[in-house]
Amino acid sequence: MKRGELRQSETLKYEDLKDRCLNGTAQTQKYAYLLEGLIIYRSLREDPVVKSLQNVFTSLTQEKVDWGQVYRNYHTFCALATEENWPEYLWDLVLEADNVFSRQAGFKAWGSLDLGLKNLVIHDVKAVQKIASLQPEQLQRMVCGRMDIEAELGTNSGVEWLGRMEQWPLWAPQVGEIHQDPSRAGQFLEKMRNEVKAVLRADDDEKAVQELASFYQKIGSGLMATGLAFKWDGNAKLLVTVTPDPIRKEQLIGQEREQGILLENTNFFLSRYPANNVILYGNRGTGKSSLVKALLQEYCDQGLRLVELSKQDLTDFPLIIRFLAPQPQKFILFIDDLSFEETELAYKSLKTVLEGGLEKRPDNVLIYATSNRRHLIRENFSERQGDEINVRDTMDEKLSLADRFGITITFPSPDQEEFLRIVEELAVQEGLALEKAQLRQQALRWVMMHNARSGRTARQFIDYLAAQQKINLKK
Incomplete structure (x- = not known):
């Protein structure tokens, strides 16, 4: 190949690498714009986990990338995302948001909410859906892809070791329930949250926003959405x-x-x-x-x-x-x-x-x-x-x-017969296998050795028997 042709070939390769770099930057910039463009749910951007992800996007889209800063931002997000169970955490932020829509939805029927407000929420939900759908491998490819191109361009001198995939680990989303409240109230709240999250992840934006409004009305917004x-x-x-x-x-x-x-x-x-x-x-x-x-x-x-x-x-x-x-x-x-x-x-x-x-x-x-x-x-x-x-x-x-x-x-405090009736019914609820006469005799002995007759004393006695029975079954 002649010298002129070689130079032209190298120029074309360089331009191709620059185009690939620009395309990768544009893809990353698109995610950054999704967060910047939130309107009703703009408060999400102040959350430390969301902010750490935005820092990754911002540091990757600089004309001259500071790879030390990218490295710190990426690993900070991975740590927080794993700890908080991203992207479930992001949807929790939406459910617990305190804004003009969540407050109005608490009192107004769906048909009474302003159409313009609904459209703004639909805009934000679409953005959150795209951010939540970002997979760990995609973010890793954004980083490593940009670094590979800069390595070929020769612009990442001194940090070539960062180009190895193992230097950019994936965050680990937790599958299934991490914390479960066995109470009826806890299960009710968890069921409500899971149902609206499932709709939010789907493609029907208007239905998603309608379900979100229904959640705010039934459960509340802000602090009220975090518990009962x-x-x-x-x-x-x-x-x-x-x-x-x-x-x-x-x-x-x-x-x-x-x-x-x-x-x-x-x-x-x-x-x-x-x-x-x-x-x-x-x-x-x-x-x-x-x-x-x-x-x-x-x-x-x-x-x-x-x-x-x-x-x-x-x-x-x-x-x-x-x-x-x-x-x-x-x-x-x-x-x-x-x-x-x-x-x-x-x-x-x-x-x-x-x-x-x-x-x-x-x-x-x-x-x-x-x-x-x-x-x-x-x-x-x-x-x-x-x-x-x-x-x-x-x-x-x-x-x-x-x-x-x-x-x-x-x-009133129960008399002896009423106390024994409480003990007997609690024993049935716990499924304790004990003869009635033996149960009553042990209950009276328990009262003499511990507290006076009361519902609390009966519960303490039954808890003791239940624990004793479980230990005996293991032997």
């Missing part, structure tokens, strides 16, 4: 998601009367009828707290949510209701073991919360509290004969706290 039970963090002044107790009302034996009263009031509340705040009073271990917790398992699919507070959090009540009031769900504020010493003045805050404050309790919030004291505030005989001129006024003020709960439900 919450706890107020008094230090940080915010709600945090917690795993709910899986207890079911069927497991609470001997509470037929008490359950009937509380369930009726809760049904009124969920049906948007007038409902009362409730105080559940009784000795320890009688199932007061368990019954309130069981309500979440019973009514989670009807929009009920549980928020646990301590009595110290009562001063934050205005902050709490301002956050909960705009939500479409119904909230029970649960205060466990509520009581006050005579020197504590926080009970006055609670009185204002229950009734009489300037800031109205929203219609989607009720308060259910448990206590071992009927009147909630410690009383002394000396107070009745104190040196105050209006002793009766002082007593009335303290007694009026319990009165401000519209309903008081009393939980």
Whole structure:
């Protein structure tokens, strides 16, 4: 081949390599533009995992690539993607987004939502679908393809070792469920999330956005989409998601009367009828707290949510209701073991919360509290004969706290026969193979050696027998 022809051939090869480089860059740039072009779901770009992927795209599309930066960005994303289970994590961000669409969808029917808003969401969902469909091998090829071309062009001198495929590992998406909540509430939430994710992955964009709107209406958006039970963090002044107790009302034996009263009031509340705040009073271990917790398992699919507070959090009540009031769900504020010493003045805050404050309790919030004291505030005989001129006024003020709960439900301790009935029914639920007479005899012995007769004591005894039986089966 003549020298001129050789030079022309090398020029053509160089131009071909440059074209391939430009084509690869354009493909990478397209993914970068997908993230840059998000509108309603623009907040996704602030997430650290999404941001790390965007950093990979950005560093790869520079005219002069800094391969050290690409290396750091790529491995950072792989680490985060594996840890957070990408792309499931990306769809979780969509479900938990707090934006104008998710908030409006919580209250409005699909037909009432603005068409322009729907179209913007369809635009964003299409972009997220393409980003979520990016496979680990594709990202690896983007990097290695660009490096191979630069190696042929001779522009990656000094980092040739990065061109080896093993230097660019694939992230490892987790297949199947990683964390499973066995409770009814947990399964309900997981089912709702999985169903809408399946539609979002499909090609029917309008149906995907409609299902997304339905999810926001049934479950909520933002923090509300992350769980069904919450706890107020008094230090940080915010709600945090917690795993709910899986207890079911069927497991609470001997509470037929008490359950009937509380369930009726809760049904009124969920049906948007007038409902009362409730105080559940009784000795320890009688199932007061368990019954309130069981309500979440019973009514989670009807929009009920549980928020646990301590009595110290009562001063934050205005902050709490301002956050909960705009939500479409119904909230029970649960205060466990509520009581006050005579020197504590926080009970006055609670009185204002229950009734009489300037800031109205929203219609989607009720308060259910448990206590071992009927009147909630410690009383002394000396107070009745104190040196105050209006002793009766002082007593009335303290007694009026319990009165401000519209309903008081009393939980009596079971007598011996009722206790044994609870034990027998719990044993059946656990499938324990034990003669009735032997079961009753061991239960009475357990009571003598441990706590007094109560539903909690019966449950502790049955848990002990269940564990003992499982160990014996392994021998």
